[in-house]
Amino acid sequence: MAKYLKQDDLGSWxxxxxxxxxxxxxxEEGDAVIFRPLTDERTLRIDRQATQGPKGVLxxxxxxxxxxxxxxxxxxxxxxxxxxxxxxxxEPTLIFGSRPCDARGFDVFDNAFTKCSVKDSYYMARREQAxxxxxxxxxxxxxxxxxxxxxxPDGKGGSDVLLTPITGGYLVESVTDKGAALLDSPLLxxxxxxxTAEAEKLLAAARESLREAPDxxxxxxxxxxxFDNMDFWEKQAAKCLSCGxxxxxxxxxxxxxxxxxxxxxxxxxxxxxxxxMSRLFTEEAxxxxxxxxxxxxxxxxxxxxxxxxxxxxxxxxxxVGCGRCIKSCPVALxxxxxxxxxxxxxxxxxxxxDD
Amino acid sequence: MTKIKNPYLPEMATVKEIIQExxxxxxxxxxxxxxxxxxxxxFEPGQVGQLSIFGVGESTFVIxxxxxxxxxxxxxxxxxxxxxxxxxxxxxxxxxGVRAPLGNWFPYEKMKGKDVVIVGGGIGMAPLRTLxxxxxxxxxxxxxxxxxxxxxxxxxxxxxxxxxxWAAAKDMNLVLTVDNEAPGWDHKVGLIPNILLEESPSPxxxxxxxxxxxxxxxxxxxxxxxxxxxxxNIYTTLEKRMKCGVGLCGRCNIGSSYVCVDGPVxxxxxxxxxxxxx
Ligand SMILES: Cc1cc2nc3c(=O)[nH]c(=O)nc-3n(C[C@H](O)[C@H](O)[C@H](O)COP(=O)(O)OP(=O)(O)OC[C@H]3O[C@@H](n4cnc5c(N)ncnc54)[C@H](O)[C@@H]3O)c2cc1C
Ligand code: SF4
Ligand code: SF4
Ligand code: FES
Numbered sequence: 001m002a003k004y005l006k007q008d009d010l011g012s013w014x015x016x017x018x019x020x021x022x023x024x025x026x027x028e029e030g031d032a033v034i035f036r037p038l039t040d041e042r043t044l045r046i047d048r049q050a051t052q053g054p055k056g057v058l059x060x061x062x063x064x065x066x067x068x069x070x071x072x073x074x075x076x077x078x079x080x081x082x083x084x085x086x087x088x089x090x091e092p093t094l095i096f097g098s099r100p101c102d103a104r105g106f107d108v109f110d111n112a113f114t115k116c117s118v119k120d121s122y123y124m125a126r127r128e129q130a131x132x133x134x135x136x137x138x139x140x141x142x143x144x145x146x147x148x149x150x151x152x153p154d155g156k157g158g159s160d161v162l163l164t165p166i167t168g169g170y171l172v173e174s175v176t177d178k179g180a181a182l183l184d185s186p187l188l189x190x191x192x193x194x195x196t197a198e199a200e201k202l203l204a205a206a207r208e209s210l211r212e213a214p215d216x217x218x219x220x221x222x223x224x225x226x227f228d229n230m231d232f233w234e235k236q237a238a239k240c241l242s243c244g245x246x247x248x249x250x251x252x253x254x255x256x257x258x259x260x261x262x263x264x265x266x267x268x269x270x271x272x273x274x275x276x277m278s279r280l281f282t283e284e285a286x287x288x289x290x291x292x293x294x295x296x297x298x299x300x301x302x303x304x305x306x307x308x309x310x311x312x313x314x315x316x317x318x319x320v321g322c323g324r325c326i327k328s329c330p331v332a333l334x335x336x337x338x339x340x341x342x343x344x345x346x347x348x349x350x351x352x353x354d355d
Numbered sequence: 356m357t358k359i360k361n362p363y364l365p366e367m368a369t370v371k372e373i374i375q376e377x378x379x380x381x382x383x384x385x386x387x388x389x390x391x392x393x394x395x396x397x398f399e400p401g402q403v404g405q406l407s408i409f410g411v412g413e414s415t416f417v418i419x420x421x422x423x424x425x426x427x428x429x430x431x432x433x434x435x436x437x438x439x440x441x442x443x444x445x446x447x448x449x450x451x452g453v454r455a456p457l458g459n460w461f462p463y464e465k466m467k468g469k470d471v472v473i474v475g476g477g478i479g480m481a482p483l484r485t486l487x488x489x490x491x492x493x494x495x496x497x498x499x500x501x502x503x504x505x506x507x508x509x510x511x512x513x514x515x516x517x518x519x520x521w522a523a524a525k526d527m528n529l530v531l532t533v534d535n536e537a538p539g540w541d542h543k544v545g546l547i548p549n550i551l552l553e554e555s556p557s558p559x560x561x562x563x564x565x566x567x568x569x570x571x572x573x574x575x576x577x578x579x580x581x582x583x584x585x586x587x588n589i590y591t592t593l594e595k596r597m598k599c600g601v602g603l604c605g606r607c608n609i610g611s612s613y614v615c616v617d618g619p620v621x622x623x624x625x626x627x628x629x630x631x632x633x
Contacts, residue, residue, distance in 0.1 A: 065363045068409040082409055082450050086364050117616060118601035121361045224610075227630040255605035258363070258598050262410035269363070269409070274604070281606060284596045285435035288569065290609075290632050300608075303630075308611035 003188040004195050006169040013187045014038060014096060021094035021131065024057050026050040035095070046097045046135055053102040053251035053322065054095050058126045059109065059273075061248075063089070065122065065258065066269040090125035094182075096133045101146045101322040103134045103158035105251030108320070110158075111313040112254050122271075131178050134159040138202040140209045143323030145336055148213045151320055153206040164199040171199040214340065216317075220307040222342050227303075232345055233295035236302075236338050239331040240277070240294045246325035246333075247275035252305070252318045255281075276300050302338050362601045365407045365452030366392060370445050371427055376513035377506075379434045380478060381443050384420075384427040385453065397456070398422055400463055400485040401592065401620045404455025405600045406430060406442060414438040415597045415615075417482040418455060423492035428455070431481045431513060457600040459620050461486045461564065461590060470498040472556045474575050476547050476567025477506050480513055482592050482619075483566055491524045500524065501556045505532040505547040509540050530554055548574040551582075558583040564590045569633065576623065586624040593619050593633065609633070 005013060014023055018038070026033045027042040032051040036042060064087045073079040110127065113120035137144070137153035146152060156162055160179030163170040171191055174180040226232050247253040257274035261267050274281060277297050283289040291297050309318035319335065326334045372384040383406075387393040398418055405413040420429035432442045445451065463486065471490065475483040483502075490497045502521065506512045512531065522529040532543035532550045543550050547567070556563075563584050565575045572591055579589055595607035595614040602616035610630040612618070626633075 066365070070409070079448060080450070082367060082452075084365065084367065084409070084452065086361050088361075112605075113603060116602055118362045118603065119359055120603050121359050122363075124359060224630065227610075227632075256598070256603075258413065258604070260410050260412050267410050269407075271363075274606075276605070282596050284594065285439070290595070296632075303610070304605075304608070308608065311611035 002191040002196060003172040003183050004169060004191040005163070005172050005188050008169075009187045010170070013185060016185060016187065017094055017096075017182065021092045023094045023096055024054065025096040026054075035098075038096070044097070049099055049137075049141065049322070049324075050097075050102075051324075051328075052249050053105055053324070054098045055102075055105055055109070055251050055254075057093060057095050058106065058130060059113075059123055059254060062270060062272040063122065064268040065271050067266070068269070069266040071265065088122055088125050090122075090129055093126065093130045094133060095130060098132060098134045098159070099137055099322070100134055100153065100155040100157070100159065100162070101144075101151055101320040102251045103132050104146075104151050104155060104320040105322075106132065106158040108252040108309070108316065108318050109254055111309075111316055112318075115313070131160045131182065132158060133161040133163065133179070133182065136162055136164040136199075136203060136206075138165055138206050140206055141323060141327075143326045144210060144321060145213075145323060146321035147207065147210045148216065148336070149317045149319050149321045153210070154203045164203060166195055166198045166202065171195050214343070216306070216339070216343070219339060219343050220310055222345070223303050223307040226342055226345060227299070229345075230295060232342070233299045234293075236341065237293075237295040237298040237333075239333055240298055241331060242277050242279065242294050242297070243330060244275035244277045245328050245330065246335075247277055247301070248273060249324040249328050251320055251322055251324070276304070298338070302335065302342070305335075306339055362603070363454075363599070365405070365413075365454045367450055368428075368453045370447055370449050370451065373445065373447055374516075376431060377511050380431055380513055381434075382419075382429060382431045382513070383442070383445065383451075384429050385451065386427050387453065388450070396425070396428070398428075399456065399460035400489045401458075401460035401482055402456035403458050403600070403615075403619060404428070404430065404453055405457065405597075406432075406438070407452030407454070408438055408441040409452060411441045412438050413452070413454070413598070413600075414442075415457075415600060417485065417592070417619075419481040419484045421485050421488040421492060423489055428453070431478065433478045454600060458615055458618060461620055462562075462622075463489060466562045467496045468498065468560075470556070470559075470561040471500050472551075472561060472563040472579075473500070473502045473504075474547060474551055474563065474565040474567075474579075475502070475504045476571040476575075477511065478513070479565075479567030479571070480504050481566075483564060484514060484517075486564060487521065491521070494525055498560070499526045499528070501528045501530070501554060503530045503532065503547060503551055503554060505534075505543075505550065507534050509533055509537050528554070546574070547571055548578040551575060551578045555582060558585070558588070562588045562590065566592050586627060587622055589623040590620055591623070591626075593621060595619075 023038045025038045033045045035054040069083045113123040160176045305318040367388045368385040374382040416430040598604040602613045607614040
């Protein structure tokens with residue numbers, strides 16, 4: 001089902017949806033564009049890729065998992081008791097204006113948090129109540145490579161509704177049943193053949209504008225082959241500052257830490273984003289660290305996205321090609337170059353075999 | 356909204372007994388506060404739990420009691436950092452949080468009908484104790500049992516009050532060793548791998564299980580290989596820094612294997628297939 005929404009009606013449509021959902025959309029914040037609850041005071045910015053994707057809507061950068069309170073047993077005043085309470089904060093939420101790559105990031109999260117033996121109840125509670133309305137990309141950037149990793153500027157994975165900007169408004173397509181319900185608004189009209197033809201033409205041009213996708217089939221095997229080749233990894237990681245910006249901005253990174261905070265006799269057990277580029281991520285109490293250098297850690301980050309995650313989740317690559325890690329890395333480390341180098345790296349045995 | 360179990364929510368438990376094992380290891384016997392849950396509690400030898408001190412954090416420990424004796428859950432804790440130090444400050448009657456059981460377990464079913472060699476070093480004896488007591492309680496299912504347990508000094512051996520019970524089991528060879536001669540010590544003196552070679556258990560129809568500091572595991576493995584053990588018949592339990600314990604926080608992986616879910620018990624054959632990141 002495809003509909004048409006006039007540019008002038010976008011605000012009213014979001015207001016209407018705001019009666020059912022808390023609407024989260026990319027808004028201006030200084031120089032950055034960040035996903036925040038949409039209010040009259042905030043300026044919607046959907047003409048460019050948001051600085052950070054919307055992963056924080058379903059997986060907050062920081063959230064309370066459990067609260068606790070120390071008390072005294074009235075029967076035995078010398079005995080300290082502990083009362084614990086789980087806190088799940090989930091409400092019907094509409095994520096508006098994510099890009100197709102960002103929406104595919106939620107596919108990665110779904111695999112990681114809901115399709116495993118133990119499921120993340122916090123993420124699931126939010127995911128169930130969320131609808132994702134994405135905006136197809138009619139303009140791409142030099143850092144974009146969604147097509148290398150199974151996506152496209154008009155990819156539908158992870159979205160419930162897909163909007164394509166066309167003359168005077170948007171072509172609005174539902175992807176899931178959840179999304180179809182959103183199209184039931186008097187503000188939307190039936191799309192015409194002209195609307196769909198224009199959208200298709202713009203999207204074809206966008207797909208065309210991306211660099212041709214290299215064949216990544218051999219990458220997982222090659223990453224395993226290179227595991228012990230620390231020369232390779234040291235060369236790749238030479239510039240890295242271990243700042244972790246790449247992981248915090250990545251729409252697929254989902255590692256976290258759990259820490260306690262206490263004030264007086266009560267406190268919280270908090271979950272917050274963590275990052276595998278930091279030395280402390282794997283350091284053990286004995287001082288032993290299985291990933292002691294930044295080369296070991298970059299190997300894990302790239303390996304996880306292109307090799308371990310696909311191994312565990314039917315070939316799904318845990319990178320959606322959004323390019324944010326490339327754009328925001330202070331030393332311009334380019335994950336495309338690392339993977340391409342891995343792909344093309346000849347192993348020492350092969351070289352000697354040829355000689 | 357579907358309500359699924361919260362994997363991060365600990366259960367409250369009470370410390371019933373504390374045993375000072377060595378200068379830096381204490382054993383805690385704990386019982387879940389919810390009587391029914393304690394009655395229904397099931398775990399397998401080798402599984403672990405997360406213990407919580409609220410306000411400080413959680414850490415991972417092997418449940419080193421055996422499911423054949425369910426009066427309490429036992430954890431032995433070596434003081435290392437923040438959480439372990441706070442655990443050491445507990446008094447009997449204090450409450451802690453427990454998330455358990457987590458992870459996989461020793462293949463005790465597959466080991467039935469076989470001889471078993473247990474090689475433990477220091478706190479590494481904790482998981483092995485579970486397996487040992489389980490086998491003692493199902494003695495007829497297993498063949499000859501050899502236990503080689505070593506520590507730096509006699510005072511560093513945990514569970515010494517139980518050695519008599521272990522040694523008294525049928526067809527049991529309990530070998531204790533310390534690094535250097537010590538007054539009153541009438542057992543072996545020497546490093547674990549050397550004592551293992553000296554004992555020279557046959558690899559024929561035998562499974563070896565080892566746990567201890569990484570360096571000890573490394574040389575024990577070499578000794579077992581020398582004795583002719585196949586990688587498929589050698590098991591160990593791995594330690595990795597953990598947080599969630601349920602495969603979600605992404606911290607404990609070795610390649611695509613998550614030690615908190617796919618481990619902590621691995622055979623050496625399985626480890627050969629994983630990237631070398633111990
Ligand atoms: C599967 C498994 C079983 C274990 N069994 C036992 C046992 O039976 N007895 C015992 O004494 N110790 C055991 N350990 C080690 C124990 O978990 C660490 O010594 C403990 O976490 C240190 O915590 P801390 O807060 O005192 O140290 P800190 O250095 O303050 O640690 C901070 C955090 O780091 C993590 N951490 C640090 N070191 C380790 C480590 N070596 N392994 C895992 N996580 C770590 C913990 O999650 C902790 O929350 C086991 C570890 C694993 C992974
Ligand atoms: S953003 Fe760049 S410098 Fe920072 S950790 Fe990532 S790769 Fe390294
Ligand atoms: S690894 Fe980089 S390009 Fe890939 S999804 Fe993450 S931020 Fe985007
Ligand atoms: S401890 Fe969190 S994934 Fe293993």
